[in-house]
Each structure stands twice: as C-alpha cells, then as structure tokens.
Amino acid sequence: MIKKTLSILLILVLLLLPVTVSASDYEASYNEYINNSEQLKSLYTTYQDLESSYADSVKELLNYSTGSSLSYYQAYAYINKVTGKIQLDRSLEASKENILRTKMDMTISFRSRYYNLYTLEKSMNDTYSNYLSQLETYNSNVALYKQGYINKSIVDLSDYNKKSAYVSYMSNKRNYENAIREFNLLIGKDYDNTDYKLNIDEKIKAVSPLDVYLESFLENSPTLKSYSNTIEIGEIKIDCLEAYNLDVTSYDAKLDYAKTNISIEITALRKKEYIETSKSDIENLYTQIEFAKRTIDNEAFAIEINKRLMEENRDFYLKGYIEKEEYNSYIEKYENSVKAYKEKIYSYNSMILNLEKTACMYMKGEL
Amino acid sequence: MKKKIIIILIIALIVSGGVIGYDLLKISVNEANKIALENDQYLEIDNLNLQAAAIDYDNALRNAKISSKYSYSGEMTSYYTPFMQETNLNLTKMSNEKNMKLIEKQVLSLSYDYYINKGNYESSLKSYQKAVDDYNSAKKDSETTALEIMQYEYSMKALKINSDIQEATFSQTKNELFKLLNDEQVADVTAIVIKNPYDIDFNQVWTTATDYNSDLYSKKRNKEAQEILFSIVKKYYKEDTSNYISALANKEKAKLDYDSQIESLKVKIINDIENLKTKYDYVELEMLNNSIKKNDYDIAKSQYDNGFISLDSLDSKKSALDASDTQLIQKKRTYILALKDFEIYTGFTY
Numbered sequence: 070m071i072k073k074t075l076s077i078l079l080i081l082v083l084l085l086l087p088v089t090v091s092a093s094d095y096e097a098s099y100n101e102y103i104n105n106s107e108q109l110k111s112l113y114t115t116y117q118d119l120e121s122s123y124a125d126s127v128k129e130l131l132n133y134s135t136g137s138s139l140s141y142y143q144a145y146a147y148i149n150k151v152t153g154k155i156q157l158d159r160s161l162e163a164s165k166e167n168i169l170r171t172k173m174d175m176t177i178s179f180r181s182r183y184y185n186l187y188t189l190e191k192s193m194n195d196t197y198s199n200y201l202s203q204l205e206t207y208n209s210n211v212a213l214y215k216q217g218y219i220n221k222s223i224v225d226l227s228d229y230n231k232k233s234a235y236v237s238y239m240s241n242k243r244n245y246e247n248a249i250r251e252f253n254l255l256i257g258k259d260y261d262n263t264d265y266k267l268n269i270d271e272k273i274k275a276v277s278p279l280d281v282y283l284e285s286f287l288e289n290s291p292t293l294k295s296y297s298n299t300i301e302i303g304e305i306k307i308d309c310l311e312a313y314n315l316d317v318t319s320y321d322a323k324l325d326y327a328k329t330n331i332s333i334e335i336t337a338l339r340k341k342e343y344i345e346t347s348k349s350d351i352e353n354l355y356t357q358i359e360f361a362k363r364t365i366d367n368e369a370f371a372i373e374i375n376k377r378l379m380e381e382n383r384d385f386y387l388k389g390y391i392e393k394e395e396y397n398s399y400i401e402k403y404e405n406s407v408k409a410y411k412e413k414i415y416s417y418n419s420m421i422l423n424l425e426k427t428a429c430m431y432m433k434g435e436l
Numbered sequence: 437m438k439k440k441i442i443i444i445l446i447i448a449l450i451v452s453g454g455v456i457g458y459d460l461l462k463i464s465v466n467e468a469n470k471i472a473l474e475n476d477q478y479l480e481i482d483n484l485n486l487q488a489a490a491i492d493y494d495n496a497l498r499n500a501k502i503s504s505k506y507s508y509s510g511e512m513t514s515y516y517t518p519f520m521q522e523t524n525l526n527l528t529k530m531s532n533e534k535n536m537k538l539i540e541k542q543v544l545s546l547s548y549d550y551y552i553n554k555g556n557y558e559s560s561l562k563s564y565q566k567a568v569d570d571y572n573s574a575k576k577d578s579e580t581t582a583l584e585i586m587q588y589e590y591s592m593k594a595l596k597i598n599s600d601i602q603e604a605t606f607s608q609t610k611n612e613l614f615k616l617l618n619d620e621q622v623a624d625v626t627a628i629v630i631k632n633p634y635d636i637d638f639n640q641v642w643t644t645a646t647d648y649n650s651d652l653y654s655k656k657r658n659k660e661a662q663e664i665l666f667s668i669v670k671k672y673y674k675e676d677t678s679n680y681i682s683a684l685a686n687k688e689k690a691k692l693d694y695d696s697q698i699e700s701l702k703v704k705i706i707n708d709i710e711n712l713k714t715k716y717d718y719v720e721l722e723m724l725n726n727s728i729k730k731n732d733y734d735i736a737k738s739q740y741d742n743g744f745i746s747l748d749s750l751d752s753k754k755s756a757l758d759a760s761d762t763q764l765i766q767k768k769r770t771y772i773l774a775l776k777d778f779e780i781y782t783g784f785t786y
Contacts, residue, residue: 331487338481342478370590371590
C-alpha cells in the first residue's frame, strides 16, 4: 500500500516536472537572438562610422597633391591616391557584407540550436513515456506477485527496468534543461526561463534552378570581390610604374614591380581555385537537396501507408478482431511518420539556407 | 523464342556495358603521382611564392653588401635580415615539398575512395534490384493486399534514392579523379603492398625528421636568429636597457621553444608509430575475415553447383564477401593515409 502511494506520488511529481509550454515562439526567440547580439551591434557601429567618415576620407584623398614631375615619390603618391579610393570603397562594402553574412550565419546557427532543443525535448518525452510504461508493468507485476501468480525475480527485473527507465528519463531531462539554459543565454533571456513551445512545423521552401545559385555566387561573393580588388589595385600599380618607367630607374620600384606582378599572378590563381571549389560545393549541395526532396516525397508516401494501416486497424479494433494496444501501435506509427516528415522538411529548409549562404544570396538582403 | 533470346542479349549487353562504364583505367601509383604533380595548377602558386621569397632574400643580401657594419641598424641589415630571409626562403621550399606530398596523398585518398564508393554503389544497386523483384512478385501474387504492395513500393523507392545517392557519390569521386589525373584513370592502390609497421625503427625516423620537419627547422632557425640578434644588441645596448633585456629574453624563449619542439616531435613520432600498428592490426584482422568470407563463398558455390542450396543463399554469401572486400579496402585506406601523413611530417619513406 505504501509502495503504491509512493508510486502515485512519484507520477504526480514527474508530471509536474516537464517544462510548462506557451504558444510557439520560434519567431520571437529568433528576433531576440538577432536584436540582442552584441556582435551585430558592433558590426553596425563599424559600418556607420565608416559610412559617416566616407565623404571626408574621399575628399582628403582627392585633395592630395601628386605633383606633375616624374619623381619616385610623386609616382607613389599617385598610386596611393587612386588605389586609396578603391580600398575605401571596398572597406565600406566589406563592412556591409560582414553584417549580412553574420546575420545569415546567425540564422543558420539559430535553426540548428532550435532543432537540437526540439530533438532533446522529444527524447525527454519519449523516455518519460517509457518510464511510465515500465512503472505500469512494475505495479502490475507487484500485484501479480502478491496474488502468487509470478515469482519474485520477475518483480525484481521489472523494478530494475523501471529504475533504469527513470535514470534514462532524468538524463534526457537534464540534457534538455542544460540546452534550454544555453539557449536562453544565446538569445539574452533569463537562464532559467523554460517557457517554450518548440515547434518545427514549416512549409517546404522552394528551390531555384542551379544556375540561379551559381550566378549569385559569381555576382555577390565578397571573397571574389576582394580577389578582383587586389588584382585591380596591383594592375593600377603596374601601369603606373610602367608609365613612370620606375622599374629601370629605381631599385626599390623595380623590386616592387616584380613582387606586384607575382602577387597579381598568385591572386588570379587563387581566384580561379576559389571559383572552381565553390562551384563544386554549390553543385554538391544542390544534388544533396534534390535527394532530400525525393526522400521527403517518399516519406509522404509512408504517411499515406501508415494512415491507411491505422484506419484499417481501427475497423479491426471496432469489430473486436484486435486489442486496443495493437491499434494504438498503429496510431503511434502514423504519428511518428508525420513527425519524421516534419523533421525532414525542417532539415531540408536548413539545407536550402546553407546553399543560399554558399551562393552568397544574403548579399541581396537589407541591412 | 528467338525474340526472347534477342531481348535477353540486349539487356545483358546494356547491363554489362553499364558496369564497364563505371570502371576507370588503372595506372600505377607512381604514374598517377607524376600526372597529378604536372597537372596541379596550385603548384604554380608555390613556385610564385618561391620566386617572391627569393627576391626578398636577394634584396636582403644586396642591402647587406651596401650597408655599414659599424652601427646597430647596419649590423641588423647585414646579418639578421639576410638570415631571416634565408629561413623564409628555405621554409617556402619545405612548404612546397610538403604540398607536393599532399597531392600524392590526394591521389591515394581519391583512388581508395573510387574503389570503396564503387563497392557501395554496386551493393546499393543490388539491394534496389532485389526490392524491385520483391515488388513485382508482390504485385503478381493475388494474396498480397494493396497496402502491402504500397509498403513494397515504399521500400523500393527508398532503396532507389539510396542507390542514386551512392551513384552520385561515386560519380563525384570520379570527377575529382578526372580533375586530378586529367583523364579517366585511377591509381591502382589495390597493388600497394601493406608493410608491417612493427619494423619501423624510431632512431631511423628521428634522423630523417630532424632534417625534414619544417616546424622543427623553423624553431631551430628562430633560436639561431635570436642568438644573432642578441650578439648585435649587446654591442650597442647596456645590460639594464629594455632592448638588451628583451633580446636576452627572446633568445632564451627561442631556445626553450626549440627544446620543447624536439620533445613534442619525439612524442608525436612514437605515438604515430604505435597508432600505425593499431591500424595495421585492423587490416590484418579484416584480411582474415575476408579469407573466411571467401572460403564460405567457395563452399556455397560448390553446394549451389551441385543443387544443395538456393541461388538466394549463394547470393547472400557473395554479398558478405563483397562487403568484406569493401571493408578491407577501407581499412587499408586508413592505414596507408596515416602512413602518408607520417611521411609528410617526418620525411621518412617506408
């Protein structure tokens, strides 16, 4: 009797343990994460500083006198003036790109953490259900033992299974709660806040033809722009040194001329290498997405099969051909296939975001 | 009847043609390395870096010749800077050599991947074909329910997706090999003799590594550079000045760094030899498993030929042998690539 009361009490305590939930708040958490990011704030400040000083810096450069003679110093003054403007423009653009890229990285990272929370919560709930089931078996075995139908070793085994299920549940519960605390820190909420309703139900994202991603990469990649910029600056320097004929008259300029030419060649080769590697990355990601889409379509088919199985077995159950437990297993199978389908869509959408990131599509976004 | 035979022949030709289409021309590992090194465009970058380092070194030597030997900055220009630029030039050469070894590693890695991914693809294709057969039989069987047929269809589609993924992975490996070797060919890594690492002698490796390891060379040269710098500083600065104290501290730190690098390199070599032994043991174990599977298959083949077992039983033995073949290549890959990494940082060829 005491054991039974303790078990009931334990169930009540455990029922109260799982976190309280409110409405789904993916959007709200995401917005808090972005709005509270110190890194983003600092990047915005850098961009605003650069933007506000841009006009003065350009004016200063334009007013910089380069003289008219063909001296060594005047040639370099001219080079610094022309390339200085290019570098200034690039710095401003790179600062903007940095904000957009960071936002994209944060979005992908947030999705991954949110999904992690969802799977941890699912594991916690699954292990909790298992614990309840083991507890029920144990209680029923205790009753059977008292009536003399089974021996003590069966009760001991079910006691062990119940305790083992409880330890597993507690381990999963702690994992979930630890992750929740880390998540709260990330988005700037009180660490003990557990007011979440984790929901990964999303519409499937549309994917564009492969060429759209390849073209976006070639057009928007900051790394490619940076390579092109380095080459442009190097070429201006070479043109200028050739115009002033400094490669013959000055040893230092001759040295600079040779090293600049090498630097241009190296950068051009690196640019070529980067284009090839990135194109191949985009193509591979695209192929993976196509396979993921086919898997999703097949999972929809699995839902249809499980739904029919469930309906068929509901009829059998209503006619008394099968037990309630067997019918319940079909319901569970159906519900699990729906969950698996939603999880695959969420992962698929994340894959598309990764593709968009590799193709630098975030560059079209607003600051 | 004739029509049926012709159709079967056509199907057989298509199937065999398809399989032949997956095979690349086998060439020796040495030949593949030669092609990959000639074909690699990034070695051009290494050569350009070497040119730039040579220019800096020449410039340092030139400045050393024309500068005064009786001032602090003059001595720095004459002795310290050329020494540093020489170090930089030698490190660039060492780095280029390392990059060439990394290309050889890439040849090995992709060639092993080719055989592994080919095995995985062929096995996934077999599973899919079996699922197609099961689905077709289920459709013909009047006792199979519509729902059961749907389940067969689901499995068949899932295996088709898996087979297509394996095909894409295999195809990607072939494309990468094509880029590396400039043609439809693969290094015949199956011909590599797996040598026993229990015979590797630490002292032999250590002798090579002290000349070859770039991290150790860098620390050694830095120790020597700091000694040169200190010998210059002590001529021009008193013992209680910050320049003197700082140069002395840097000299002592560089010596400590070098000594510590020697110890950590020794430990790394010892550990890696031990790890190679473990990887080799796994190869040997899989070879044993493979010979068991081969024996099982030979027995099953003879039993099938005499009508004692079904084709399905024989097929399952063949699948187990194929899986073991792929596992064996995988284990050899792990060992050989670890051995190549060992060669890359010690310079010791085994």
